Amino acid sequence: MDIYMQSAIEEAKKGLGEGGIPIGSVLVHKGLILGRGHNRRVQKGSSILHGEMDALENAGRLPAQVYRESVLYTTLSPCSMCSGAILLYGIPRVVIGENSTFTGEEELLRSHGVQVDVLQDQECISLMRTFIEEKPELWNEDIGV
Amino acid sequence: MDIYMQSAIEEAKKGLGEGGIPIGSVLVHKGLILGRGHNRRVQKGSSILHGEMDALENAGRLPAQVYRESVLYTTLSPCSMCSGAILLYGIPRVVIGENSTFTGEEELLRSHGVQVDVLQDQECISLMRTFIEEKPELWNEDIGV
Numbered sequence: 001m002d003i004y005m006q007s008a009i010e011e012a013k014k015g016l017g018e019g020g021i022p023i024g025s026v027l028v029h030k031g032l033i034l035g036r037g038h039n040r041r042v043q044k045g046s047s048i049l050h051g052e053m054d055a056l057e058n059a060g061r062l063p064a065q066v067y068r069e070s071v072l073y074t075t076l077s078p079c080s081m082c083s084g085a086i087l088l089y090g091i092p093r094v095v096i097g098e099n100s101t102f103t104g105e106e107e108l109l110r111s112h113g114v115q116v117d118v119l120q121d122q123e124c125i126s127l128m129r130t131f132i133e134e135k136p137e138l139w140n141e142d143i144g145v
Numbered sequence: 146m147d148i149y150m151q152s153a154i155e156e157a158k159k160g161l162g163e164g165g166i167p168i169g170s171v172l173v174h175k176g177l178i179l180g181r182g183h184n185r186r187v188q189k190g191s192s193i194l195h196g197e198m199d200a201l202e203n204a205g206r207l208p209a210q211v212y213r214e215s216v217l218y219t220t221l222s223p224c225s226m227c228s229g230a231i232l233l234y235g236i237p238r239v240v241i242g243e244n245s246t247f248t249g250e251e252e253l254l255r256s257h258g259v260q261v262d263v264l265q266d267q268e269c270i271s272l273m274r275t276f277i278e279e280k281p282e283l284w285n286e287d288i289g290v
Contacts, residue, residue: 041206048193048202048230057193061186064289084229084250085193089289105229144209144234 004028005097005119008073011038011051012127018043021142022127023051025074027059027091029066035059041142050142051075052082056089067091075124077104079143087112097124101132102143149173150242150264153218156183156196157272163188166287167272168196170219172204172236174211180204186287195287196220197227201234212236220269222249224288232257242269246277247288 004026011024015038024038037054040046049057052074067089072078075097078086083105086094093115099106106116132139149171156169160183169183182199185191194202197219212234217223222244223231231239231254238260244251251261277284 045206046202047204047206047234048198053193057191059192061190061192061286064286067289080229080232081226082229084225084227087225089192141206141209144212 002073002095002119004033004071004073005075005095005121005124007033007036008051008075008097009121009123009127011036011055012075012124015039015043015051016127016131021138022131023074023076025051025055025072027055027070027072029070034062034066034070039142042138048081050079050082052078053085056085064090071095073097075121076128077102077106077118078109079104080108083109086114093117095119097121098128100125101128147218147240147264149178149216149218150220150240150266150269152178152181153196153220153242154266154268154272156181156200157220157269160184160188160196161272161276166283167276168219168221170196170200170217172200172215172217174215179207179211179215184287187283193226195224195227197223198230201230209235216240218242220266221273222247222251222263223254224249225253228254231259238262240264242266243273245270246273 008024012022016022020042021039027035035058040049071093077099153169157167161167165187166184172180180203185194216238220242228250
């Protein structure tokens with residue numbers, strides 16, 4: 001298992017342990033994790049802190065060049081908001097844990113030249129599948145349904 | 146002047162007074178402002194709190210149906226991140242103060258059925274034009290350049 005995806009999964013589990021939605025993400029620059037994050041809808045009453053957004057926020061203000069040399073790891077396929085953030089900052093590669101429980105804007109990302117790799121990791125799938133079964137309303141709220 | 150755009154401009158000016166980037170936004174549901182916000186890159190060291198994102202965050206967790214009946218007002222054309230958030234939540238209409246200093250993802254929004262109205266308001270243009278002239282590095286950072 002990729003150590004960065006493992007870190008993203010740890011973030012997802014941390015979120016689950018806090019009563020939140022189990023999606024985690026890390027921003028990696030030349031092998032170094034600059035920001036870790038997980039979905040904080042429940043924990044912070046937030047409508048914008050998806051896992052990817054939280055990782056970007058926790059990485060702080062960065063020069064444009066750093067984003068352009070970074071990779072974003074996320075346990076779940078990124079929604080339109082998170083994909084938009086990836087495009088805003090010109091992050092060239094996204095590694096996705098799984099897209100079988102939810103498929104975000106992967107095609108939009110690819111159409112803008114972003115390399116999108118999907119691992120279909122069983123642990124990521126299991127985390128989301130169990131969560132969606134247990135708290136479907138919360139999951140729907142998170143994706144605006 | 147539209148009272149909601151006036152509120153968004155007030156937010157932009159508040160941000161400027163705090164030493165920040167003068168972009169403001171309000172989320173309006175059936176005539177009521179649910180959330181006000183302005184760009185907080187400088188104030189909070191934030192990479193994700195564009196004006197629109199701040200307004201959405203300050204509106205808190207809302208049922209999907211509320212977003213689908215709302216209008217987002219923003220003093221500047223929304224970037225890919227903010228446009229992605231608008232699409233995530235299915236906000237059907239966006240009123241933009243101006244798009245002459247920066248044009249965001251208006252076509253993406255329209256292609257998804259969002260009504261996009263651009264006012265080309267002189268006060269919005271003046272706020273951004275002056276700011277970009279005075280602090281070009283900060284503006285570039287905000288749009289990942």
